[in-house]
Amino acid sequence: xxxxxxxxxWSLALRRDAPPDIRETQILARCLERQDVLFSTGIIVQExxxxxxxxxxxxxxxxxxxxxxxxxxxxxxxxxxxxxQTTCRRKGIQITTIDALLTQLAIGHxxxxxxxxxxxxxxxxxxxxxxxxEG
Numbered sequence: 001x002x003x004x005x006x007x008x009x010w011s012l013a014l015r016r017d018a019p020p021d022i023r024e025t026q027i028l029a030r031c032l033e034r035q036d037v038l039f040s041t042g043i044i045v046q047e048x049x050x051x052x053x054x055x056x057x058x059x060x061x062x063x064x065x066x067x068x069x070x071x072x073x074x075x076x077x078x079x080x081x082x083x084x085q086t087t088c089r090r091k092g093i094q095i096t097t098i099d100a101l102l103t104q105l106a107i108g109h110x111x112x113x114x115x116x117x118x119x120x121x122x123x124x125x126x127x128x129x130x131x132x133x134e135g
Contacts, residue, residue, distance in 0.1 A: 002037045002111050002112065003037070004040070004105060004112070004113050005031075005038050005040065005044075005114045005115075006113065006115035006116070008024075008115050009025065009114050009115060009116055011051060012024070014061070015051070022116065024116045027114060040069075040070055041072070041105055042070065043102070044102075045061075045062075045070075049061060071109055073101060076108075077101065077104050077108055081104040082100070084123070084127050085097065091126050093119075093122050095122075095123060099117075099119055099120065099123065102120075103123050103127060103129050107129055111130075112132040114131075
């Protein structure tokens with residue numbers, strides 16, 4: 001399985017000595033056990049780095065994420081993300097620019113999306129975003 005893992009899940013999985021007993025961290029653990037291909041993108045790494053303190057944690061995080069395939073958005077991704085944002089707004093759902101871009105990256109690269117952010121559940125009602133709910 002190919003999965004784009006959102007900041008919300010990584011944050012829970014990496015910030016504590018033992019990840020909390022939350023469905024999404026359990027799914028992430030199963031993905032890692034199966035050696036699924038986990039993807040990231042620059043904004044996810046940036047958000048995680050902004051939340052960590054100390055150079056050791058920072059270096060460890062950079063090292064872990066250097067091993068993951070990194071999706072670099074291109075112009076088409078940004079154009080499609082704008083379309084997603086407009087589609088959602090017309091349906092009465094306000095989404096952030098970052099959420100629209102992450103949605104596009106998952107859709108455009110045919111990835112399952114693992115997140116704890118329920119905004120993506122609303123987004124998925126109007127665009128073909130596949131949220132990973134079972135590992």
